Amino acid sequence: MARRDRHIAPLNEPGINEPVITVHDLYKAFQQNEVLRGFNFELQKGETLVILGRSGSGKSVLIKCIIGLMKPDKGSINVLGNDILSLSVQDMDKLRMRVGFLFQSNALYDSMTIRENLEFPMRRHLSNLDADEVNKRVMESLEDVGLAHTVDMMPSELSGGMQKRVALARTLILKPEIILYDEPTTGLDPITGAEISDLIVEIQEKYQTSSIVISHDMKCVEITADRIAVLLQGICYAQGTYETLVASEDASIKQFFH
Amino acid sequence: MKLSKTTTEVFNEVGELTYFTARFFREIFSPRFEWREFFRQCYVIGYKSLPLIGLTGFIMGLVLTIQVRPTLIEYGVEARIPAMMGLSFVREIGPVLSALIFAGKIGSSMGAELGSMRVTEQIDSMEVSGTNPYKFLVVTRVLAATIMLPVLSSLSDVIGIYGSYVAFNIRGAMTLRLFISEVFNYLKFSDIFPAHIKCYFFGFAVGIIGCYKGYFTRLGTAGVGRAANSAVVVSSVLIFILDLLVVQITDLIGIG
Numbered sequence A: 001m002a003r004r005d006r007h008i009a010p011l012n013e014p015g016i017n018e019p020v021i022t023v024h025d026l027y028k029a030f031q032q033n034e035v036l037r038g039f040n041f042e043l044q045k046g047e048t049l050v051i052l053g054r055s056g057s058g059k060s061v062l063i064k065c066i067i068g069l070m071k072p073d074k075g076s077i078n079v080l081g082n083d084i085l086s087l088s089v090q091d092m093d094k095l096r097m098r099v100g101f102l103f104q105s106n107a108l109y110d111s112m113t114i115r116e117n118l119e120f121p122m123r124r125h126l127s128n129l130d131a132d133e134v135n136k137r138v139m140e141s142l143e144d145v146g147l148a149h150t151v152d153m154m155p156s157e158l159s160g161g162m163q164k165r166v167a168l169a170r171t172l173i174l175k176p177e178i179i180l181y182d183e184p185t186t187g188l189d190p191i192t193g194a195e196i197s198d199l200i201v202e203i204q205e206k207y208q209t210s211s212i213v214i215s216h217d218m219k220c221v222e223i224t225a226d227r228i229a230v231l232l233q234g235i236c237y238a239q240g241t242y243e244t245l246v247a248s249e250d251a252s253i254k255q256f257f258h
Numbered sequence B: 001m002k003l004s005k006t007t008t009e010v011f012n013e014v015g016e017l018t019y020f021t022a023r024f025f026r027e028i029f030s031p032r033f034e035w036r037e038f039f040r041q042c043y044v045i046g047y048k049s050l051p052l053i054g055l056t057g058f059i060m061g062l063v064l065t066i067q068v069r070p071t072l073i074e075y076g077v078e079a080r081i082p083a084m085m086g087l088s089f090v091r092e093i094g095p096v097l098s099a100l101i102f103a104g105k106i107g108s109s110m111g112a113e114l115g116s117m118r119v120t121e122q123i124d125s126m127e128v129s130g131t132n133p134y135k136f137l138v139v140t141r142v143l144a145a146t147i148m149l150p151v152l153s154s155l156s157d158v159i160g161i162y163g164s165y166v167a168f169n170i171r172g173a174m175t176l177r178l179f180i181s182e183v184f185n186y187l188k189f190s191d192i193f194p195a196h197i198k199c200y201f202f203g204f205a206v207g208i209i210g211c212y213k214g215y216f217t218r219l220g221t222a223g224v225g226r227a228a229n230s231a232v233v234v235s236s237v238l239i240f241i242l243d244l245l246v247v248q249i250t251d252l253i254g255i256g
């Protein structure tokens, strides 16, 4: 327990202390399997925080708790000033409009065209838009990811990298303030993975979003991270910039970087 | 008292299914019904299962008529074939046969479709984008199944009776018109009504089991196959149990 929340480097430079997500003392277990055991972190406005952890360490569980898809056993989560554990369904829906989520498996609706996929989040949240505006938004989002020509195709006709881009376009369509990426490069070849990582940085610069990127792909971490939190044994084992963590002498941290 | 693991699992599942069903009745009346998805499901369900239900109904009418004929001739009541086949189809064969085909075709595809949507996080994705996935996926499918099965079953009755007419006319001659008027001479409201009502229950059972199995699929892709499979098994057994119950109830209150 001595290592809990040990800061390898002091992070909060003066001037950027405006957290958009605060997670405090989060616990989540599935029967005997204690996945999160007191996890803490803050996401500052405008930064990209990478949460680094091995497969099965509970990274997806953590961000699913943040977006309200899972209920933690204990702890508090504050997103954009809302305590999400006490939010009503309606308020949660409103909040979700401001928080985008890119699923590990893309989660494109495979019975719908790309256009219908992108329109889906708008049918509820922006139902006041007229057809022209909806179309404009769809095309704008697809252009952001360089795939405007796929608008009338089905998801199954696209390659893995293109599906990831379309999924990102669907996330962008509501112009979220925060984007959560669940292993954006897993399952892609290294070159496509690097392209997606570059795209994440591009989107961050264009829309000034705050992001959490979950990953164990060091290339992606290096490209995207402003700051890294290491998820190990259910706690935030260490935090720091890429440079400080690379230089770390701790064996558990070293294994990520070799 | 210590219950074995499987017994506990069965009770758990029955509890979960009850809760899932209760949620259907709660959400169907809350605002923003997904009309478009509902009509799409009705169309898809009808279009997918009609050929199979028609074909099996036709063959069943044909084969049964050929097989009962010698016995009926022995008793000299060959002329009662239309009445007998009409009654059997409307009261039992039409509803149960279509329900079983429906379970195999529609129940399994609901289990597989929702199951793969679950494991590829599409259901979570709907929730995140502000659409209630239970209303969008489950309510529309279950309602469409409930409404479509009685329609399909009636068509199966008609096609089955026509099959019977075709078989009857292999040896013997009767006009279609006479055959049909013979069928209707012996059909009473109390034959048609309970049989029609039970089709709604069969359709609901197939829909809710298929959706339940798919909606709670676990363990990745392997789970999808299991969801589809157990959707068919459970709903087929449930169809027979419901059939038994309906017979008892209609007997008890004196219709049928």
Ligand SMILES: Nc1ncnc2c1ncn2[C@@H]1O[C@H](COP(=O)(O)OP(=O)(O)O)[C@@H](O)[C@H]1O
Residues within 6 Å of the ligand: A030, A033, A035, A053, A054, A055, A056, A057, A058, A059, A060, A061, A062
């Ligand atoms: N719905 C669930 N039910 C039971 N166990 C789960 C569930 N979701 C995740 N787990 C368990 O939690 C652990 C962490 O899973 P996950 O967060 O998906 O890992 P990853 O870090 O690879 O994203 C795993 O051991 C997994 O088995």
Ligand SMILES: [Mg+2]
Residues within 6 Å of the ligand: A059, A060, A061, A104, A182, A183
């Ligand atoms: Mg994961």
